[in-house]
Amino acid sequence: MKYLDEFRDPELARTLLDQIEATVTRHWVMMEVCGGQTHSIIRNGIDKLLPPEVELVHGPGCPVCVTPLDTIDKALAIASQPGVIFCSFGDMLRVPGSDRDLFRVKSEGGDVRVVYSPLDAFRIAQQNPDRQVVFFGIGFETTAPANAMAVHMAKTHGLTNFSMLVSHVLVPPAIEAICSSPTNRVQAFLAAGHVCSVMGYADYAPLAEKYHVPIVVTGFEPLDILEGIRKTVLQLEAGRAEVENAYPRAVQRDGNPDARRMLADVFSVTDRNWRGIGMIPGSGWELSEKYRDFDAAYRFTVTGIVTKESEICRSGEVLQGLIKPNQCEAFGTLCTPRKPLGATMVSTEGACAAYYNYGRFTESEGAPR
Amino acid sequence: MCLGIPGKVIEIYERDGAHMGKADFDGIVKEICLEYLPEIEVGDYAIVHVGFAITRLDEESAMETLVLMKQMGVLKLELDPDAALAAEARIALDGEHR
Numbered sequence: 001m002k003y004l005d006e007f008r009d010p011e012l013a014r015t016l017l018d019q020i021e022a023t024v025t026r027h028w029v030m031m032e033v034c035g036g037q038t039h040s041i042i043r044n045g046i047d048k049l050l051p052p053e054v055e056l057v058h059g060p061g062c063p064v065c066v067t068p069l070d071t072i073d074k075a076l077a078i079a080s081q082p083g084v085i086f087c088s089f090g091d092m093l094r095v096p097g098s099d100r101d102l103f104r105v106k107s108e109g110g111d112v113r114v115v116y117s118p119l120d121a122f123r124i125a126q127q128n129p130d131r132q133v134v135f136f137g138i139g140f141e142t143t144a145p146a147n148a149m150a151v152h153m154a155k156t157h158g159l160t161n162f163s164m165l166v167s168h169v170l171v172p173p174a175i176e177a178i179c180s181s182p183t184n185r186v187q188a189f190l191a192a193g194h195v196c197s198v199m200g201y202a203d204y205a206p207l208a209e210k211y212h213v214p215i216v217v218t219g220f221e222p223l224d225i226l227e228g229i230r231k232t233v234l235q236l237e238a239g240r241a242e243v244e245n246a247y248p249r250a251v252q253r254d255g256n257p258d259a260r261r262m263l264a265d266v267f268s269v270t271d272r273n274w275r276g277i278g279m280i281p282g283s284g285w286e287l288s289e290k291y292r293d294f295d296a297a298y299r300f301t302v303t304g305i306v307t308k309e310s311e312i313c314r315s316g317e318v319l320q321g322l323i324k325p326n327q328c329e330a331f332g333t334l335c336t337p338r339k340p341l342g343a344t345m346v347s348t349e350g351a352c353a354a355y356y357n358y359g360r361f362t363e364s365e366g367a368p369r
Numbered sequence: 370m371c372l373g374i375p376g377k378v379i380e381i382y383e384r385d386g387a388h389m390g391k392a393d394f395d396g397i398v399k400e401i402c403l404e405y406l407p408e409i410e411v412g413d414y415a416i417v418h419v420g421f422a423i424t425r426l427d428e429e430s431a432m433e434t435l436v437l438m439k440q441m442g443v444l445k446l447e448l449d450p451d452a453a454l455a456a457e458a459r460i461a462l463d464g465e466h467r
C-alpha cells in the first residue's frame with residue numbers, strides 16, 4: 001500500500017476504499033471529467049488502490065488539450081505580428097500548433113508574455129496605449145468569469161488596444177457528446193468541482209436522467225475523489241442515476257450568481273470544435289454581440305491558415321476515454337513532454353503527461369495493490 | 370491555470386472601479402479581484418481562479434488544500450508567471466515536468 005500513507009488522512013482513505021470494495025459487485029466504468037482530477041488520480045495512484053471492478057477513464061477536461069488547432073495557429077499568427085503584445089496563461093506556451101508553438105514565437109522575437117490573470121493583460125494594455133494587447137482567453141467555466149471581467153473592464157475603460165482571442169469550452173455539452181457517442185463505455189461521471197463552483201450543478205440533472213448516468217460533483221484532492229467515487233458506486237449499484245454533490249464545501253447548487261450574471265452578459269453560446277474530438281454543438285462561449293469589438297478574431301485578419309495535425313497522435317481517443325495514454329504507440333517514445341505530438345502530453349492536466357510523469361509506461365504498470 | 374487555489378483575503382480596496390484586494394497564498398501575496406464575492410471580508414478564505422475569488426471556503430479546508438498544493442509543487446507554478454515560464458522552458462530542454 002505504497003500510496004495510502006501519503007494521503008492526508010490515511011485512515012479515512014482506507015475507510016472510503018473499504019466501503020467502495022464492500023459495495024461493488026460488478027465492473028463499472030466512470031469518467032473523471034477534469035484534468036486536475038486526472039492528475040491527482042495518477043499522482044496518488046488512486047486507480048491502483050481501487051478494487052479492479054472500478055475502472056476510471058480520463059475525460060476531456062483539459063482546456064489546453066481541447067483548444068482547436070486552427071485557434072492555436074491563429075494565436076501564433078497574431079503573436080508574430082509586429083507591435084502586438086500577446087498575453088497567455090503559461091500552460092499554452094508549448095501546445096503544438098501546425099508548425100510551431102508560442103514558445104518558439106517568443107524565442108524568435110515575438111512579444112509573448114505569460115500572465116497569472118487576464119486582468120494583468122488589461123493592465124499591460126493600459127500601460128502600453130501604442131501597442132495592441134491580445135489575451136488568449138481559453139478555459140472551461142472556471143477561468144471564464146476572469147476572462148469576462150477583463151473584457152468588461154476594457155469596455156468600461158474604453159480601451160481600444162485590448163482584445164481577446166476567445167476559445168471557451170463548456171462541460172455539460174461535452175458530457176452529452178460522450179454519452180450519445182455509439183462507442184461510449186462511460187456509465188457515470190465525476191463532475192469537475194470548480195466548474196460547478198461557478199455554474200452550480202442544475203444543468204446536469206437532465207443529462208443524468210436522459211442517459212441514466214450518475215453525475216457526482218467531486219473535488220480534486222485525493223480524499224475528495226475517493227468520496228466522489230464512493231457516492232458514484234453506491235448509485236450505480238442501487239440502479240440510481242442522480243446528480244449528487246460530494247464537494248459541498250466549495251460548491252453551491254446555483255454556483256456563483258454574480259459570476260454567472262457577468263458570463264451571461266459577456267459571452268454567448270456557440271458551437272465549438274474540440275481538438276481531437278470534433279464539433280460539439282453549443283459547447284463553447286464566444287464574446288457576445290455587445291463585446292464584439294474586443295474579439296481578436298475580428299480585429300486581426302489572419303488568412304492562409306492550413307492546419308496540420310500529427311498523424312500518429314491519438315489524443316482524441318484519450319480525451320474521450322476510449323484508450324489510456326500508454327495504449328498509444330507513440331507514448332514515451334516518439335512523444336514525450338519535451339517533444340510532444342499532442343496537447344495532452346504538454347499540459348500538466350493532460351492525461352498523457354500525467355501518465356508519463358508518474359511512470360505509467362505500460363498498461364499494467366503502477367503500484368502493487 | 371484551471372486550478373483553484375485557496376487564499377486568505379488580507380486587504381480590500383477599489384482599483385479602476387473594481388472591487389479588488391490582496392490575498393495571501395501560504396506566503397505568496399497576489400492582487401485578486403473580489404467582484405464575484407462582494408460580501409467577502411478581510412480574514413475570510415476563498416478559492417481563487419486566475420486572480421478571481423470565486424467561492425468562499427472555511428479556514429480548515431483552505432489550509433489543508435494549501436499544504437497539499439505545496440507538496441505537489443503547484444503553488445508557485447500557478448501563482449508566479451516567471452516560475453511558470455521557467456518551468457515550461459525547462460521541460461522544453463530536458464523533458465521533465467517538475
Ligand code: SF4
Nearest residue numbers: 314315328335342352
Ligand atoms: S502519447 Fe502523445 S501521441 Fe499519443 S495520444 Fe498522447 S499526446 Fe498524442
